[in-house]
Amino acid sequence: MIDGKTIAQTVRARAAERAQKLAEMGIVPGLAVILVGEDPASQIYVRNKSRAAKKVGVQSQTIVMPVETTEAEVLAIVAQLNEDAAVDAILVQSPLPKHIDEEKVQEAILPSKDVDGFHPENIGRLFANRAGYYPIANTPRGVMTLLDATQQTLHGKQAIVIGRSILVGRPMFSLLERANMTVTLAHRHTPRAELRRLTQQADVVVVATGVPGLITGDDLKEGATVIDVGINRLADGSLVGDVDFASAEPKAAFITPVPGGVGPMTIATLMQTTVELAAVNHGVELD
Numbered sequence: 001m002i003d004g005k006t007i008a009q010t011v012r013a014r015a016a017e018r019a020q021k022l023a024e025m026g027i028v029p030g031l032a033v034i035l036v037g038e039d040p041a042s043q044i045y046v047r048n049k050s051r052a053a054k055k056v057g058v059q060s061q062t063i064v065m066p067v068e069t070t071e072a073e074v075l076a077i078v079a080q081l082n083e084d085a086a087v088d089a090i091l092v093q094s095p096l097p098k099h100i101d102e103e104k105v106q107e108a109i110l111p112s113k114d115v116d117g118f119h120p121e122n123i124g125r126l127f128a129n130r131a132g133y134y135p136i137a138n139t140p141r142g143v144m145t146l147l148d149a150t151q152q153t154l155h156g157k158q159a160i161v162i163g164r165s166i167l168v169g170r171p172m173f174s175l176l177e178r179a180n181m182t183v184t185l186a187h188r189h190t191p192r193a194e195l196r197r198l199t200q201q202a203d204v205v206v207v208a209t210g211v212p213g214l215i216t217g218d219d220l221k222e223g224a225t226v227i228d229v230g231i232n233r234l235a236d237g238s239l240v241g242d243v244d245f246a247s248a249e250p251k252a253a254f255i256t257p258v259p260g261g262v263g264p265m266t267i268a269t270l271m272q273t274t275v276e277l278a279a280v281n282h283g284v285e286l287d
């Protein structure tokens, strides 16, 4: 079992240390989160994020807007936060209500404050494997930290990423490719039988679809590493991932639970990125 909570704690402690260093220079890392409407996964995220920010020494504010908010109103808030020197990092919760063009909002955020790494400029840098600092989406970045913690060799091995969103799947693909893995990117058009054939060959399986129980033990190779990104709230109120944990766990060498796996890592990595952006934006070099 990959203990996301413990690894997240280590990342958070390191972020707190760096935030402390910045505080000594009079710099308090600032994070602004915009939440429009009510998405269950986003609400969990917002709640846990505020708690973590307090512990790390990040000044966080959450701007909650009703579901009928217009695109112009969201863009106006983004413009205001872009100008605000106390804000180093801006996060607009995804998904936005359907009447708002999400891409337009993502492109309105200054690339230097783009804590999700959604801006095409930052995505392009990641995809092109550019050197230098730029923000990378926190969930896939956190997954790389979890994989690191398993201390296995990734290069030359096979990985499959299921799901291709800009939030998880696409940056995950780039990061695994950057680790010199051979990566397959699967999605809704991947035929079920083919998906199974591909996952059965993979050393690392990352599932980010929002489909509970999509991957079971029968889909996996013996000794695979299974990363379950999915967060699904069932009718009975329980929280489950996209992997059928009971059947997958005996087959896997390493597996992340839900809750307690990727979720806490996302939060910790968000704190890490916020502190990094604060340093970069103030021209401070952190060790």
Ligand SMILES: NC(=O)C1=CN([C@@H]2O[C@H](COP(=O)(O)OP(=O)(O)OC[C@H]3O[C@@H](n4cnc5c(N)ncnc54)[C@H](OP(=O)(O)O)[C@@H]3O)[C@@H](O)[C@H]2O)C=CC1
Pocket (backbone or CB within 6 Å): 041, 139, 162, 163, 164, 165, 166, 167, 168, 169, 186, 187, 188, 189, 190, 208, 209, 210, 211, 214, 229, 230, 231, 232, 262, 263, 264, 266
């Ligand atoms: N733990 C964490 O920190 C985080 C968890 N999440 C969770 O991860 C999940 C995915 O999030 P996100 O990427 O934003 O979701 P999206 O809905 O944006 O994307 C889902 C992706 O899964 C693919 N997909 C859907 N159904 C299937 C299927 N049956 N077979 C293969 N592929 C499929 C879709 O394919 P197509 O492109 O063809 O439509 C799409 O690419 C959600 O449960 C979300 O709540 C998200 C972010 C962080």
Ligand SMILES: Nc1nc(=O)c2c([nH]1)NC[C@@H]1CN(c3ccc(C(=O)N[C@@H](CCC(=O)O)C(=O)O)cc3)C=[N+]21
Pocket (backbone or CB within 6 Å): 041, 042, 044, 045, 048, 091, 092, 093, 094, 095, 116, 138, 139, 167, 231, 239, 258, 259, 260, 261, 262, 263, 264, 266, 267
């Ligand atoms: N712009 C944007 N960036 C995101 O990164 C983003 C987003 N929008 N929209 C929603 C999804 C979802 N997401 C989660 C992060 C952490 C937990 C989390 O903390 N999970 C814990 C908590 C469980 C609980 O509290 O019950 C766990 O899995 O153990 C959940 C969900 C980030 N997302």
